[in-house]
Amino acid sequence: MSRKILAFGASSSRHSINKKLAVYAAGLFSDAMVDVLDLNDFELPVFSVDKEANMPELVFQFAKKIDECDLIVMSLAEHNGSYSAAFKNIFDWTSRLPERKVFADKKMFLLATSPGERGGSTVLETAKKRFPFNGGVVVSTFSLPSFHQNFKDGMGITNEDLKKQLQEIIQKLEF
Template sequence: MKKIIAFGASSSKASINKQLATYAANQFKNATVEVLDLNDFEMPIYSVDKEKDNGIPQLAQDFYAKLGTADAIVISFAEHNGAYSAAFKNIFDWTSRINAKTFQEKQVLLLATSPGPRGGSSVLEIAKNRFPFQGAVVKGSFSLPSFNDNFDAEKGITNEDLKNQLLEIINAIEL
């Protein structure tokens, strides 16, 4: 059985992106899912001085090791001012110091959602363009607009067209 690591790239305790990532990861057939919480990997803000003085934090090493256990990674991005959340960016910065190929040539599904009609599309574009340089084999991307109108905690994506778009992407990924 294949393993999927999923997380919302947000530190919100009620993260809609964590909900979307969890939902999407659980749509894969014949796979186990481990959902990470970025709050479990909170570290000092990255700086070369902190790295020089203290080395790379154990939590960054733990995050990198978790990614290494996956056959595929599902990430859903919160969009803060058009870019990554500070929580994700900091973990990403520290982890990239272990290996610039942070995602270790794993298959990656990139997602984003927001309460608004653009569904985090700006941050999704940033990730789609950046992650291949960081060792991600990007297999697809999907933006869910207007989260509160199109997602239900019990049912998942409630808009059939959007749900089918995501399932088509997921079914095209071979684990």
């Protein structure tokens, strides 16, 4: 039976570099079916306690995607040192589902990238510490610095050292 990966970039950008990285990384797993999620398909009103009594159907659909996978491969966009507004919003909504941990005790491979040299490392560290409280079993992390210098569409990671580092992480991951 094939393993199922849910891959997405935690960004609403139509040209998300984090989505590109997540899809690329998920594609490196052998014998796995990859379901690519686009946060733009889950546009929701801004979460507030005043609105949570009317839980949007999209929140249940997002949670179902998590429930149906064996591994979450998520690449986090870093906005001012934290999560993107689009991701934080779906995260907040999902956290309010009754008797639910956001990530349902699923294994997670967390990635981040940015145009800069730090490669989204601040948001990656935040998520690594936060997600276990929300049912995320973080099995590994990877940061790709200077995305535009180290990644090309159709080729993936072009820096051989970084490519090897990612491949070694993936070879060791079990799910």
